[in-house]
Amino acid sequence: MEYTIKDVAKKANVSIATVSRIVNNQTGFSEKTKRKVLDVIEELGYQPNAVARGLINKRTHTIGVLFPKFSGMLVTEFLSGIEKAANEQGSSVIVCHTESNGEKTMKYLQLLNEKRIDGIIFTSEVLKDEYYQYIKKMKVPMVLLSTESYVYPVPYVKVNDRHAAYTATQYLIQKGHKKIAMISGNKDDIIAGKPRIDGYINAMTDNGLPVNDKYIINSKSFAFQDGVEGLEALMRQAPGVTAVFAASDEIAIGALSKAYQLGIKVPDDLSIIGYDNLSIAEMSAPPLTSVAQPLAEMGEMATKMLFEMMETGQSVESRIMPHQIIERNSV
Amino acid sequence: MEYTIKDVAKKANVSIATVSRIVNNQTGFSEKTKRKVLDVIEELGYQPNAVARGLINKRTHTIGVLFPKFSGMLVTEFLSGIEKAANEQGSSVIVCHTESNGEKTMKYLQLLNEKRIDGIIFTSEVLKDEYYQYIKKMKVPMVLLSTESYVYPVPYVKVNDRHAAYTATQYLIQKGHKKIAMISGNKDDIIAGKPRIDGYINAMTDNGLPVNDKYIINSKSFAFQDGVEGLEALMRQAPGVTAVFAASDEIAIGALSKAYQLGIKVPDDLSIIGYDNLSIAEMSAPPLTSVAQPLAEMGEMATKMLFEMMETGQSVESRIMPHQIIERNSV
DNA sequence: TTGAAAGCGCTAACAG
DNA sequence: CTGTTAGCGCTTTCAA
Numbered sequence: 236m237e238y239t240i241k242d243v244a245k246k247a248n249v250s251i252a253t254v255s256r257i258v259n260n261q262t263g264f265s266e267k268t269k270r271k272v273l274d275v276i277e278e279l280g281y282q283p284n285a286v287a288r289g290l291i292n293k294r295t296h297t298i299g300v301l302f303p304k305f306s307g308m309l310v311t312e313f314l315s316g317i318e319k320a321a322n323e324q325g326s327s328v329i330v331c332h333t334e335s336n337g338e339k340t341m342k343y344l345q346l347l348n349e350k351r352i353d354g355i356i357f358t359s360e361v362l363k364d365e366y367y368q369y370i371k372k373m374k375v376p377m378v379l380l381s382t383e384s385y386v387y388p389v390p391y392v393k394v395n396d397r398h399a400a401y402t403a404t405q406y407l408i409q410k411g412h413k414k415i416a417m418i419s420g421n422k423d424d425i426i427a428g429k430p431r432i433d434g435y436i437n438a439m440t441d442n443g444l445p446v447n448d449k450y451i452i453n454s455k456s457f458a459f460q461d462g463v464e465g466l467e468a469l470m471r472q473a474p475g476v477t478a479v480f481a482a483s484d485e486i487a488i489g490a491l492s493k494a495y496q497l498g499i500k501v502p503d504d505l506s507i508i509g510y511d512n513l514s515i516a517e518m519s520a521p522p523l524t525s526v527a528q529p530l531a532e533m534g535e536m537a538t539k540m541l542f543e544m545m546e547t548g549q550s551v552e553s554r555i556m557p558h559q560i561i562e563r564n565s566v
Numbered sequence: 567m568e569y570t571i572k573d574v575a576k577k578a579n580v581s582i583a584t585v586s587r588i589v590n591n592q593t594g595f596s597e598k599t600k601r602k603v604l605d606v607i608e609e610l611g612y613q614p615n616a617v618a619r620g621l622i623n624k625r626t627h628t629i630g631v632l633f634p635k636f637s638g639m640l641v642t643e644f645l646s647g648i649e650k651a652a653n654e655q656g657s658s659v660i661v662c663h664t665e666s667n668g669e670k671t672m673k674y675l676q677l678l679n680e681k682r683i684d685g686i687i688f689t690s691e692v693l694k695d696e697y698y699q700y701i702k703k704m705k706v707p708m709v710l711l712s713t714e715s716y717v718y719p720v721p722y723v724k725v726n727d728r729h730a731a732y733t734a735t736q737y738l739i740q741k742g743h744k745k746i747a748m749i750s751g752n753k754d755d756i757i758a759g760k761p762r763i764d765g766y767i768n769a770m771t772d773n774g775l776p777v778n779d780k781y782i783i784n785s786k787s788f789a790f791q792d793g794v795e796g797l798e799a800l801m802r803q804a805p806g807v808t809a810v811f812a813a814s815d816e817i818a819i820g821a822l823s824k825a826y827q828l829g830i831k832v833p834d835d836l837s838i839i840g841y842d843n844l845s846i847a848e849m850s851a852p853p854l855t856s857v858a859q860p861l862a863e864m865g866e867m868a869t870k871m872l873f874e875m876m877e878t879g880q881s882v883e884s885r886i887m888p889h890q891i892i893e894r895n896s897v
Numbered sequence: 898t899t900g901a902a903a904g905c906g907c908t909a910a911c912a913g
Numbered sequence: 914c915t916g917t918t919a920g921c922g923c924t925t926t927c928a929a
Contacts, residue, residue, distance in 0.1 A: 237705070239906055250916045255908060263914060280703070285680040286620045287906035291921045295617060297660070297681075305646040306845065308639055315636040318663045327660045327677060329628070332649045346658060349616040350628075372611070374568070459849050488849050495851040514637065515846055518790050518819050520826040570922055581900045586924060594898060618922035622905045 238279045247275040258283055289351065296326040298541060299347040303335040303360040307485070308513045309530060313358060313380060316534025324542050326353065335360060341369065348373045354541045356380050361426060362387060376544035380537040381528075382426050383553070390544075392537045392554040394528045396427060399558040400434025403480050403508050403526045406560050408442050412478035412506060415439065416450040418465035418490060420457040420482040427457070431482050431510070449473045457482060462489020470497065478506040478566070484513045487523055491565065506566040522563035529556055569610045578606040589614055620682065627657040629872060630678040634666040634691040638816075639844045640861060644689060644711060647865025655873050657684065666691060672700065679704045685872040687711050692757060693718060707875035711868040712859075713757050714884070721875075723868045723885040725859045727758060730889040731765025734811050734839050734857045737891050739773050743809035743837060746770065747781040749796035749821060751788040751813040758788070762813050762841070780804045788813060793820020801828065809837035809897070815844045818854055822896065837897040853894035860887055 240258075244251040249268055256263050257272045264272075275281075289295040300317055302310055314330065321328045329352065331343040344366065347355065355370060358380040367387045370377050379391035407415050417435045421428045432451065439446045449472045454461035462481060466489070469476065481487035487509030491501060499505050501521060509516055512527030533556050540551045571589075575582040580599055587594050588603045595603075606612075620626040631648055633641055645661065652659045660683065662674040675697065678686065686701060689711040698718045701708050710722035738746050748766045752759045763782065770777045780803045785792035793812060797820070800807065812818035818840030822832060830836050832852060840847055843858030864887050871882045 240908095241906080251907080252909080252917080253915060256915090259908080265914060268914080282676065282680050284621075284682060284906050286617055286626060286682050287921090288908080289617045289921095290615075290621055290906085290923090291908050293921080305642050305649070307642070311636050311638070311641050314661065315663065318636070318661060322663075325677075327662075327681065329658045330645065330649060330661055331658075332646065332653075345613065346656075349613050350658065351615060351617050459845075485849070492849065492851045492853075514790075515849065518816070518823065518846065518850075520823045520851060522823075571924095572922080582923080583900060583902095583925080584898085587899090590924080596898060599898080615922050618905090619924080620905095621907090621922080622924050624905080 238281045239284070240281075243272065243275050243279060243281050246279065247272045293351070294353055295351050297329060297350065297352045298326055298354045298356065298538070299329045299331060299343075299350075299352045300356045300358065301331045301333050301340065301343060301360075302358050303333050305332045308515070309359070309381075309511065312513075312530035313534040316531035316536075317356060317538045319531075320535040320538035320542075324538075326542075333360075337363065337365065340366060344369050344373070354378075354545055356537050356541060358382065359427075362389065376541055376550075378537045378541050378544070378551075380533060385425075388550065390540055390551050390553045392533050392540065392556060394533075394556050394558045396430035397434040397437070399510070399526050399528075400431035400480070400482075401438045402434075402558065402560065403510065404435045404438035405442070407478045407480060407506060407508060407566065408438065408444065410478075410506065410566055413444055414450070414473075414476045414478070415444070416452070416469050416473060416476040416479045418452045418454060418462060418469065418479055418481045418486050420454055420461070420486070422453045428482070435480055447473070450476065454482075454486065457485055459485045459489040459492075462486035462491075463493040464489075466490040466493040466497075470499075476505070478508070481507060481509050484509040484511040484516050484523060484525055487525065487565075488515060488519050491519055491523065502564065502566050508560075508566055512561050516561070517563065519565070521565050524563045524566045525561050527559045527561045532556065569612045570615070571612075574603065574606050574610060574612050577610065578603045624682070625684055626682050628660060628681065628683045629657055629685045629687065629869070630660045630662060630674070630683045631687045631689065632662045632664050632671065632674060632691075633689050634664050636663045639846070640690070640712075640842065643844075643861035644865040647862035647867075648687060648869045650862075651866040651869035651873075655869075657873075664691075668694065668696065671697060675700050675704070685709075685876055687868050687872060689713065690758075693720065707872055707881075709868045709872050709875070709882075711864060716756075719881065721871055721882050721884045723864050723871065723887060725864075725887050725889045727761035728765040728768070730841070730857050730859070731762035731811070731813075732769045733765075733889065733891065734841065735766045735769035736773070738809045738811060738837065738839060738897065739769065739775065741809070741837065741897055744775055745781070745804075745807045745809070746775070747783070747800050747804060747807040747810045749783045749785060749793060749800065749810055749812045749817050751785055751792070751817070753784045759813070766811055778804070781807065785813075785817065788816055790816045790820040790823075793817035793822075794824040795820075797821040797824040797828075801830075807836070809839070812838060812840050815840040815842040815847050815854060815856055818856065818896070819846060819850050822850055822854065833895065833897050839891075839897055843892050847892070848894065850896070852896050855894045855897040856892050858890045858892045863887065
């Protein structure tokens with residue numbers, strides 16, 4: 236398994252150039268030599284060395300993906316789509332876990348640069364200037380997944396968070412709810428936090444419903460615990476609410492759990508709608524109604540865009556992916 | 567960012583050999599030249615080309631990880647540990663999603679071989695002869711994660727499934743339960759299916775409790791749906807049970823959900839214990855008692871073992887990781 | 898302490 | 914149709 240092109244050439248009585256041509260499906264050899272060479276390759280079990288190829292072709296057929304968090308199920312869904320699309324293009328994917336840590340991120344970027352990867356997918360986090368500048372210098376294409384940059388011209392794929400939040404709230408309103416609260420994620424999160432709050436507020440005002448500050452709970456993050464604390468606070472400061480829009484499924488499940496503890500019946504006493512439609516949404520009791528993002532497709536799309544950029548050398552258009560309410564039994 | 571060692575050498579008025587020595591922390595240069603070269607490197611932002619290095623050093627500082635499934639949360643946990651340990655060693659990890667598909671797996675193995683990765687972690691699936699033979703030919707070390715081979719001498723890291731299942735059942739017995747059922751995963755799964763059933767049976771008989779065929783539900787897999795169907799079947803064929811040991815948390819959550827639907831109160835009417843202690847275990851209502859595997863640590867351990875094999879050229883001992891009952895409120 | 902030169906495995910002109 | 918040769922960017926003898 237450690238035969239080189241030389242071994243093949245020698246054994247087949249041809250030059251290495253000929254072997255190279257045949258291996259790369261080029262032209263310039265007779266059917267006969269092709270057969271002979273292919274036989275030898277088969278016999279030796281020769282596998283071209285991608286490292287050597289990468290050195291000369293300046294293409295490693297490898298892309299890098301940066302994730303701020305590894306917990307949570309968003310990651311696997313994204314990764315699944317990314318990996319699928321990459322594999323279809325004959326490329327591999329290197330995963331990097333940045334922990335939202337600037338220093339770590341830069342080290343990863345440097346590592347990816349040394350490895351001469353062909354492109355980068357940057358996910359779920361704001362693209363800092365430092366990152367952008369570095370990647371720009373690397374001269375490899377990049378696409379943003381589930382995030383976007385308001386300042387740099389980098390193509391992204393994500394859903395429209397404001398719009399999705401609007402839809403969720405609107406859905407609650409259509410079901411007859413008027414006193415609708417929101418347990419938001421981090422409101423300082425310019426990508427996933429603020430827009431969802433805005434969507435909620437827009438939907439309320441567009442429907443002539445009052446927006447009460449007491450009805451909006453700002454959490455630190457999008458986690459389960461934020462949901463349980465959020466619902467508790469909500470019940471204290473706004474006991475009259477009949478429905479809540481949670482900024483993530485984890486928050487929703489947390490709220491569900493707290494409601495159960497408090498003896499509040501869902502959906503009879505209180506309706507809850509989540510956001511993300513993770514697999515846990517269908518596992519909760521009652522099953523959670525949620526606004527779905529097509530996570531795997533988003534990963535796939537981002538990867539395809541990346542490959543298009545690699546091939547054309549041009550940038551591509553960003554994609555807003557469709558969201559969709561998945562009705563289950565929590566509303 | 568595309569400067570080469572030559573550029574550095576020229577600008578610093580030294581030979582490329584000297585630059586190489588300095589970059590690699592070797593000896594054989596004056597403090598003065600070192601300073602000069604380092605300055606130039608800094609100025610140019612020179613990054614050594616890992617591809618060229620890989621070609622000559624025969625080490626790519628990249629490992630490959632094969633996962634049969636990408637859904638589920640086991641993956642992220644494992645990956646998180648693997649990625650952490652690999653990163654500490656200055657290596658990257660390429661993820662491969664085999665879908666338990668033999669053909670796909672072989673293609674991945676081939677790809678990894680062409681890329682000349684330094685080692686392989688093979689997870690959660692039985693190591694087929696074909697895979698083993700190929701990897702052996704690749705001459706790279708491999709370790710098994712959350713699986714083991716009864717026929718090939720490949721080091722693995724996993725918990726003792728039989729023992730863990732025994733512990734879970736024993737725990738139920740200690741809590742005073744006698745009529746204990748099990749909703750198993752796939753009983754033909756020689757790694758994660760059968761051993762857990764055996765552990766359950768052993769614990770029952772060791773405690774003088776009868777093992778009733780009706781008390782064992784064999785599912786197709788370890789998924790949520792298997793749990794809901796499992797509990798339903800169980801209630802039909804063995805209504806008297808007071809506790810159930812589920813072969814996975816997803817099954818347990820499914821059972822929990824069905825119980826809720828059926829008006830069975832957990833833990834009052836029925837106790838349920840899960841297996842894996844995934845993050846969903848603490849999100850259920852009531853929170854699920856579960857036997858925990860240290861997933862991230864297992865990934866980390868497997869990776870460390872892999873690196874040890876790479877360094878020493880020798881095989882290493884397999885590791886049985888400790889399991890542990892996490893008490894919550896479903897028992 | 899330094900440099901020249903060979904070569905890792907491969908591709909791509911350039912000849913023939 | 915086929916072979917020779919010059920690198921890709923780097924490490925590593927071998928001399929100086």
